[in-house]
Amino acid sequence: MAVMVYNTLSRQYEEFVPVEEGKVSIYVCGITPYDHSHIGHARPAVFWDVVRRYLTHKGYKVKLVANFTDIDDKLINRSKQTGIPIPEIAEKYIQEYLECMDKLGVQRADVYPRASEVIPEIIDAVQTLIDKDFAYESSGDVYFRAGKFAGYGKLSGKKTEELMPGARVEVSELKESPLDWALWKASSPGEPGWPSPWGKGRPGWHIECSVMVHKHLGPQIDMHGGGTELVFPHHENEVAQAEAVSGVEPYVKYWVHSELLNLEGEKMSKSLGNVVYLHEVVKNHDPMAVRLYLLNAHRRKVLDFSEELLRSAEKGWERIQTGYRNALEFLSNPTAQGLRDASKLAEATRQSRKAFFESMDNDFATPGALAAVFDLVTAINAHVVPREKDTSDSDARQRVAEAFGLLVECLGILGLVPETGRPTASQESDISGSLVDILVEIRNTARQRKDYATADYIRNKMADLGIVLEDTPSGTKVRM
RNA sequence: GGCGACAUGGCCAAGUGGUAAGGCAGGGGUCUGCAAAACCCUUAUCCCCGGUUCGAAUCCGGGUGUCGCCUCCA
Numbered sequence: 001m002a003v004m005v006y007n008t009l010s011r012q013y014e015e016f017v018p019v020e021e022g023k024v025s026i027y028v029c030g031i032t033p034y035d036h037s038h039i040g041h042a043r044p045a046v047f048w049d050v051v052r053r054y055l056t057h058k059g060y061k062v063k064l065v066a067n068f069t070d071i072d073d074k075l076i077n078r079s080k081q082t083g084i085p086i087p088e089i090a091e092k093y094i095q096e097y098l099e100c101m102d103k104l105g106v107q108r109a110d111v112y113p114r115a116s117e118v119i120p121e122i123i124d125a126v127q128t129l130i131d132k133d134f135a136y137e138s139s140g141d142v143y144f145r146a147g148k149f150a151g152y153g154k155l156s157g158k159k160t161e162e163l164m165p166g167a168r169v170e171v172s173e174l175k176e177s178p179l180d181w182a183l184w185k186a187s188s189p190g191e192p193g194w195p196s197p198w199g200k201g202r203p204g205w206h207i208e209c210s211v212m213v214h215k216h217l218g219p220q221i222d223m224h225g226g227g228t229e230l231v232f233p234h235h236e237n238e239v240a241q242a243e244a245v246s247g248v249e250p251y252v253k254y255w256v257h258s259e260l261l262n263l264e265g266e267k268m269s270k271s272l273g274n275v276v277y278l279h280e281v282v283k284n285h286d287p288m289a290v291r292l293y294l295l296n297a298h299r300r301k302v303l304d305f306s307e308e309l310l311r312s313a314e315k316g317w318e319r320i321q322t323g324y325r326n327a328l329e330f331l332s333n334p335t336a337q338g339l340r341d342a343s344k345l346a347e348a349t350r351q352s353r354k355a356f357f358e359s360m361d362n363d364f365a366t367p368g369a370l371a372a373v374f375d376l377v378t379a380i381n382a383h384v385v386p387r388e389k390d391t392s393d394s395d396a397r398q399r400v401a402e403a404f405g406l407l408v409e410c411l412g413i414l415g416l417v418p419e420t421g422r423p424t425a426s427q428e429s430d431i432s433g434s435l436v437d438i439l440v441e442i443r444n445t446a447r448q449r450k451d452y453a454t455a456d457y458i459r460n461k462m463a464d465l466g467i468v469l470e471d472t473p474s475g476t477k478v479r480m
Numbered sequence: 481g482g483c484g485a486c487a488u489g490g491c492c493a494a495g496u497g498g499u500a501a502g503g504c505a506g507g508g509g510u511c512u513g514c515a516a517a518a519c520c521c522u523u524a525u526c527c528c529c530g531g532u533u534c535g536a537a538u539c540c541g542g543g544u545g546u547c548g549c550c551u552c553c554a
Contacts, residue, residue, distance in 0.1 A: 227554035312504040371502035385518050
């Protein structure tokens, strides 16, 4: 089935047809590593990780590129304030970001280009723009001549006449028009910079993305992502630069933007000071629950951050994992019985599969896909958890295996990795594992002679240590 | 002021014309020594007003509200 994508450029759903059959090129605007990343930065990262997994699952060869803007005003200022060299600051926050991504189960991009690594290419592109009369030099700066690019405004839907009155930026006399933007900025004394035909300077913000896309993915790519706040001016300018340089149109076939993450109804942003740091969130919460929380809202809907929502996601994630474990335990126990009519499970599996893939095909609607996963979990639990009065079914093992297979497939696409429960011997020392077994044994002996005081004492004390005991008809389960 | 997105139960959130998914929370039940987990049952007519249609949460028009962009920002 075809994948439908909502394209910012056309403001419509379009059938996804890659530029080159079987291949998908994706570029996502990454972070400026001048400070800790916040939870909002994780939204597009997780979203694109899922898109990538999904398209790969569908058989596409996907190449994903995400940049780091490691030279800009904020970094320069931070360096001035702290006395720490820019590369050191950038490196620190890039590493922290990547560590958070690892925890969230975000697979590494194929390339993480940095602005500072493509200076020669940027200079080339700027020179090309000057040669083509799309740009001009002015006192060591180089500006893009917005009015010269016929399609300017097509992505954001802005009309140049309408922008004029709203332009509240102090208009630089160096620019021919307030709409023009810097491709290259001359360095002030003491500021870092690179030699160029226009003197020592550094790239403007928008140009790096155009150049990186071209370098790593070519003049035309399938999908470009980022937060909605980047549509204008960043992406608009990117289109102008890229198409003016290469002459290839469209630069990006599908513009796929992520809505913002708000805190108490306001955009989370460092400049507003209302940020929740990502490294703290993934430290204080199960990163997989954080991932679930992010995926439970469609990318084009504003998502609010709150501890309550995170707790809700944690509960939901527990539920999925319980179903996963139940199926796993059933399948690994050859004598497990107590099933209901297994044909119902087969039907539920079929429906979940349909719902999951239909949702994903519909603009990567992860909330709907998650609903299918929850339905599947309910169906699995209903058939796998032993009950006295139920009868076994000879097809059961097969059916449960199918359902479990689908669950694994779906979770794989969503990048949700369940804990398999009790740590294995390699993770936990044999001794402590044995000690737990002994305690469980003692407790069960106590239960048998109805010494519930002792049994409950052991259970409570172990719970305090994070070891959960659950008595089931098939024995006591241990979870850590 | 201009441009754009969104508005569904207590909270979160699906739904791109055919009669309201799912999660969390709540209530009732089953199971259990108790608990946990699990299962079953249970809580909405979709911001307002018009219109199109046999039929609209879904399309069109007009309101109202929230958020974003027009300045660095995922």
